[in-house]
Amino acid sequence: xxxTPDPNESLRAxxxxxxxxxxxxxxxxxxxxxxxxxxxxSILRQQxxxxxxxxxxxxxxxxIEVTPEGVLDADDEILRDAGLSRQKTGYVNNVARAFVENxxxxxxxxxxxxxxxxxxxxxxTGVGAWTADMQLLFSLGRPDVFPVGDLGIRKGMARLFDDLxxxxxxxxxxxxxxxxxxRSYASLYLxxxxxxDDVDG
Numbered sequence: 001x002x003x004t005p006d007p008n009e010s011l012r013a014x015x016x017x018x019x020x021x022x023x024x025x026x027x028x029x030x031x032x033x034x035x036x037x038x039x040x041x042s043i044l045r046q047q048x049x050x051x052x053x054x055x056x057x058x059x060x061x062x063x064i065e066v067t068p069e070g071v072l073d074a075d076d077e078i079l080r081d082a083g084l085s086r087q088k089t090g091y092v093n094n095v096a097r098a099f100v101e102n103x104x105x106x107x108x109x110x111x112x113x114x115x116x117x118x119x120x121x122x123x124x125t126g127v128g129a130w131t132a133d134m135q136l137l138f139s140l141g142r143p144d145v146f147p148v149g150d151l152g153i154r155k156g157m158a159r160l161f162d163d164l165x166x167x168x169x170x171x172x173x174x175x176x177x178x179x180x181x182x183r184s185y186a187s188l189y190l191x192x193x194x195x196x197d198d199v200d201g
Contacts (some may be wrong), residue, residue: 007143007182011189014178016160020189027192029184031106031141036099037066042134043091043126044084056083071096091126098124106140114142137184146176146183156190 008026012018032038044060045053059082060066064074071079071092079089098104109117114136121132133147147153148169157172158164164171179186 007185010182011179011185017179017186017189020193024189024192027185027188029137029141029143029188032139034066035104035106035135035139036068036096037061038139039095039099039131039135040066040071040092042131042138043088043095045134046088046091046128046131052083059083068096068099072100088126094125095127109140114145117142137187142184144181144183146173146179146187148172148176150187152191153187156193159193160190 006026007029008021012021014021040060041053041057044056048056060079063078063082064070076089076093079092080086084092102108109120112120117136117140118129118132121127121135122129128149130147130149133145133149136142137145137147151166154166154169154172157175158166161175164175176183176186
């Protein structure tokens with residue numbers, strides 16, 4: 001039986017990303033232990049700093065049981081007191097309702113390709129392309145996700161390729177084709193280059 005290629009070793013051979021692989025060492029893309037809790041964290045991280053989201057996460061996880069049922073049973077004021085805006089309180093409830101009504105789990109999405117997962121998740125009000133990509137990468141552990149909607153990714157690409165502007169998403173998608181089918185791993189290295197640490201979207 002042929003050996004499965006190692007994503008990190010494949011990327012090490014890339015002229016642009018190889019130095020980052022050497023500097024950082026091998027990284028892993030694995031499914032989250034708790035799909036729903038990880039999804040909620042992504043909602044909290046929409047359009048705020050990592051520090052702000054972390055503080056809200058700590059308060060929320062202390063205040064309620066972060067399960068679909070726990071969220072739906074909690075009074076909205078508890079979520080608001082934890083630091084969620086009115087809008088994000090609605091989004092978290094929408095996600096919880098989708099999990100309950102559709103029976104979402106890693107197994108539910110197992111046979112679906114990435115585009116089908118994106119289409120289903122973005123049908124939930126409050127879940128856009130960035131949040132869907134975070135679930136593909138961090139919740140489901142898909143190996144070939146390139147979340148070009150993330151500013152850190154775009155900064156990393158602009159740093160790696162001098163001719164790319166931060167706002168040029170289409171060109172970045174084209175350039176990232178060189179890393180398929182391991183663009184999730186490439187994304188982790190791009191984040192490391194910008195943030196100096198893991199970025200768990």
